[in-house]
Amino acid sequence: MTDRPLGFDTLAIHAGTAPDPATGARQVPIYQTTAYVFKDAEHAARLFNLQEVGYIYSRLTNPTVSALANRVAALEGGAGAIACSSGHAAQIMALFPLMGPGKNVVASTRLYGGTITQFSQTIKRFGWSAKFVDTDDLNAVEAAIDDNTRALFCETIANPGGYITDIPALARIATLKGIPLIVDNTTATPWLCKPIEMGATLVVHSATKYLTGNGTVTGGIVVDSGQFDWSASDKFPSLSQPEPAYHGLTFHPTLGGMAFTFHSIAVGLRDLGMTMNPQGAHYTLxxxxxxxxxxxxxxxxxxxxxxxxxxxxxxxxxxxxGLKSSPWHKRAESIVPKGAGALFTFAVKGGYQACVKLVDSLQLFSHVANLGDTRSLIIHPASTTHRQLEEDAQIRAGAAPNVVRVSIGIEDVRDIIADLDQALTKATA
Known part of the structure; x- marks a missing residue:
């Protein structure tokens, strides 16, 4: 290898992995083990004190899972990463070191319906709250951030509508306010967009989607840029002050750019247990x-x-x-210059019932609650993923009753169009 930075395609194959030292196996082995034998008592003590990097118990770290985390960190340009059990788990893991009772996250109104529910309802049980704002209204974003705000959250390409977020603009506001910007990069992937290069602090993924790409795995990733100064204020005591849940260790002063990653392993995965299984990590690799x-x-x-x-x-x-008629077309050229992704919505004449009939009439498309598969997928959000929202909230989220969401696969595009054509004929007859 030369000293020049490796290209994306090379990192996607080689980053985070090397031939297995025990056997020489070229593909990353599936380390299907719960625990790891310590060399001696001193070795165990060093591992538990975070004085040495190694493996203790697979709820915390596992060689297969670590290889995946390191590969995605390399692709995103991050300092470190953790892999966990799902995309929703990744969102909680991203917030966990930052939040506390009475604290809030400011989030885009254009988010996946499940994320809106998680943020508007479920996190209340932790004493956290969320404020939802239109992230195109930068004044509203800035005004929503108060003394108790601990993060700003958005999606690169918003699910379901394919809306493109102005990540650099949000990063500037987050920096001004002294809080991290968290970007869900699931629908873009680091091939289309690298939010850390645009100022994001943390990047989350549902590895279930494009990273794995074949509908076989449920998993999540949190990537840390390693660039945020967690000690610049008293807002993030879990990282900047002695952590009572870990022998009084002060993570950021001790571990610097790897503080968030190590805290997420040593405290987050230890106590929340949102662990990714090694076989799932292998499939995603x-x-x-x-x-x-x-x-x-x-x-x-x-x-x-x-x-x-x-x-x-x-x-x-x-x-x-990607359409020139889109109000986000110009922004897409700078945020996702290789293309606007493969997730978007379209409104069908005939409303709710026409959408239902369209979904039922398709033959090549799969009607599933997923995206990012090699196969073309479709869903009617108003009756499924966004069903729990009131109609006005559905509309704000880009999931109006007359809208279907498609995740375009990698089949022959002529066959994709032919299937849509015949189904639309039946749905709008």
Missing amino acids: MGIETLALRMARHVENAQIVAEWLEQDSRIEAVTYA
């Missing part, structure tokens, strides 16, 4: 090896399908940011 190839085809197909839908008289509107 294999999926990432073809991430660049798949994303290029996803984006190519999505552009063609969106353009076809926009010209169809049975369609009211298409939200794909």
Whole structure:
């Protein structure tokens, strides 16, 4: 290897891994073990004191899972990462070292319905709260941040509508206010966008989606930039002050840029137990090896399908940011210059019932509550993922009753269009 930085495609195959030292196995082995034998009592003490990096118990770390975390950290340009049991787990793990009773997160109104529910309802049980704002209104974002705000949260390409977030603008506000910007990069992946380069502090992923890419794994990733000064104020005592849950260790002064990552392992995974299983990590590692190839085809197909839908008289509107008619097209050119992803929505003439009939009439598309698969997927958010929201909240989230969400796969695009065509004929007859 030369001293030049490795390219994305090379990192996707090699980062975080090396031939197994025991056997020489080239692919990362699945370390299906609960615990690890210590060399001696002193070795065990050093591991538990975080004086030495190693393996203690697989709820904390596992060689297969660590390889995945290190690979995604390399692709995102982060200092460290942790892998956990799901994308929702990753969101809680990202907030856990930052929040406390009475603290809040300011979040975009354009989020996945499950995230809105998690933030608006579930986190209340921890004594946390969320304020939802339109992140295009930067004045509103800044005004929403108060003395108890501990993070700003958004999605790169918002689910379901494919809205593109102005990450640099939000990063500037977060920096001004002394709080981290957390970006969910699931629908973009680091192939399309690297939020850390745009000022994000933390990046979260549902590894269930494009990273794995084949609908076989549930998993999540949190990547830390390693660049935030957790000791600049008294807002983040878990990282800047002695941690009573870990022998009084002060994580940030002691561990610097790796403070968040080590805290998430030593305290977060230890006590919350949101652990990713090694077999799931193995599948995701294999999926990432073809991430660049798949994303290029996803984006190519999505552009063609969106353009076809926009010209169809049975369609009211298409939200794909790759279209020149999109209000987010210009922003997409700077935030996701390789393409606007493969997730978007379109509104069907005929409303709710036409959407239901469309979904039931498709043959190639799979009707599932997932995205980022090699297969083309469809769902009607108003009757499924966003069903728990009132209609006005559905509309604000881009999931109105007459809207379906599609995740365009990597099949022959002519077959994708043919399936949509025949189903639209039945749905709008």
